[in-house]
Amino acid sequence: MKHSKYWIGAGVLSLSVLSACGSGGGDSSSGGDGGGGEEENYEPDSSLEIVAPAGAGGGWDTVARSAAEGLEEEGIVDQGIGVVNREGGGGANGWSYIHNQEGNPEYSFVASPPLLLVPLNGQSEYSYEDFTPLSNMIADYGAFAVTEDSEWDDLNDLFDDMKENPDDITVVGESSPGSMDHMQFAKIAAGAGVDPSSIKYVSAQDGSALTNLLNGQADVYSTGITETVEQVRAGDVKVLGITAEERLEGDTVSEFPTATEQGIEETFVNWRGFLGPPNMSDAEIAYYEETFKELSESDYWQETRQSYAWEENYMDSEEFEEFLAEEEESMQDLLDEVGIDRGGE
């Protein structure tokens, strides 16, 4: 919680290390006859900066760091890339930092559903519309886990009980109410006919979400798929359902049933993409689209996706923007149903 703020310092230091490496490295690239052609082609003249609006080791940070490494290792970007952690306010600090970089196209940041949820909850003054969507890269999904000895064997067992006795079932997650872990559960539960406002959700941080599932204080743990894999392998928990459309590929994850195959026509995508400062030019957007597309198709990225059980989900700037608009609307509706509406402050 409070401790986590320290991670930022690290990011800035590693930025200076990384950018030093970058500028020392391959500057003698082909397209380097400076100036000219600004209208048609954009090519950054200094190192790129990717901001993870959270601490080191978290989801955004992982995407930012592996993307930066992939772009350098595959030789897609020659200018050098720094990853900076700007934590605070559930992302709000990082967003306001990028928002102030208008006219500096070297800056971009990693985003996922909280970019929509945090502003909808009235916790940030910036929404996705204040930024330039560049590309979406991957899709990740949520998982709902219960202890191995739980009476529920699939999502329908759980949701049937929930419809009758919502007060008896505690759902635990890391994020605050109205954010990721809560909303992904609410969305699937609503799809199964559970009243989303009846869900008893408890937010627990510092590792105590999983602890509270294991010691029986909570009944269901709403989290990401990766977080459950080791626990399932050890036989401590079972995953009742995941929020993906189709089953994932991989050793343990392929055993996780989807909600849709259990007759619940609802999914939740934990998308991860990149956005830049407001009002970027078409040339600048095109540069990023090309860069990220190349990364998405690289061997490096394929391996990275496999090791984190991420799915390929590339979208260019336009598709990404449309997708964000739809997602925002559906999240707003869901928040209304859950009964959290702090928007419009």
Next chain:
Amino acid sequence: MGTFDGILSGLSVAFSVQGMLFVLIGVFAGTFIGMMPGLGPISAIAIMIPLTYNMEPTVALVLMAGVYYGAVFGGSTSSILLNAPGISGTVATAFDGYPMAQNGQAGKALAIAAISSFAGGTVSVVLLMLFAPLLASVAIVFGPPEYFALMLLGLTAIASLSDGSTIKALISAVLGLMFVTIGMDSQTGTTRFTFNNSNLLEGIDFLVIALGLFAIAEICNLIVNRKKTIKNQGNIGSLKLSKQDFKEMSGPMSRQSFLGFILGVLPGAGATIASFIGYITEKKIAKRPEEFGKGAVKGIAAPETANNAATSGAFVPLLSLGIPGSGTTAVLLGALLVLNVPPGPLLIEEQPDLFWGVIISMYIGNVFLLILNLPLIPYIAKVLLIPRPMLISLVIMFSMIGVYSISFSTFDLYLLLAFGVIGYLMKLYNFPAAPLILAFILGGMMEESFRQAMTIANDDLTVFFTRPIALSMLIVALLSFLVPIIRQKKTTSV
């Protein structure tokens, strides 16, 4: 004999040239980072993640663990010499460490801290080695009702943290409870007392308050009293500890090694809470509690043993369950993922060389720390010989750098100064700062666990009385609150 093979391969990793070298680098870097006010192990470990990409996972974890316990080891130095806590786990060390240094016994204070840290670090590694898989079940025993009871038990010690007026101690504690409510509420996501200022969304960082109330307030004090000469200015004193000192230290060292370790095992508790609870319990059971706060040997030995023991304890849930119980272990977990060693319940079984390699390296690391630190004490303590105007500027500078590196926000620097002024005023009017700090540390978790427990139990208060661990802690809390009052009544009526 999987365990035996594991220990053997762990030994071979830990005692390899590479292993030893990285332990040394880790603990040395950790000590240094710990000494800098505000800079902590989390940022240091996060810096190292990219450097460890191509390292052997065991070596990488040995290095990062070394930074972690090295920082907790070194963090006491600036608490003792400058009243500026190096990391949050060593705030309690300043309570008696700084007064002892002021009495011209800086060398002795640093020696006590180093030896207690070594004891806490070493005993807890033995416990970690023997009981880690067993303790995994202990780590998850605590649910919200137990955490609430534990935090309440800690809070009952507030009165004992003041020498003078109990009322003033309580007022100070209430201030701490009020400050901790600032920020986004964890259970509803509602913002409280942030005045629409996004800098306050995540609340006030503990170190901003601690550095403000201790370091900056002391600076104000020194500036206001600059004409007064301090007789022991620059006097470091002898490093030598007498037999009597060792006798006094032995109690806290043996008790707090265990208590600190257990508190470290509990996710969310950690080194900071362990150091405070260690300090409080030793004061409660001491024959002469009135010596605490004025440079008591036990007052340094207790928190220093407890925080180092808690650091090893934090590895229990991380390595045996894959649960990170603190900010630092969360970064370590992230680092392990990057190294393709996903921590989980199967880690000890599937990667025994990693588990044992790290544990054995911790023995070596603690010995290194003692050897590194003891001979350095006379040189480090020379900090006190720096002319006062310069020393004051340096402390202000380091406190500001430390605070700025937490969030990169200039807003926090203003907060630091504001808490410096609050701290100075409190000092002027004899309000103790320790209860505020304690309430701030415990209050957040106390409120959060209370409300989690209430939600889970559908607002049924009996949940606190039907669970044996929670109930017994509540009873102890009640006793520790009532007994001093009854005693006082007796003495006044006689």
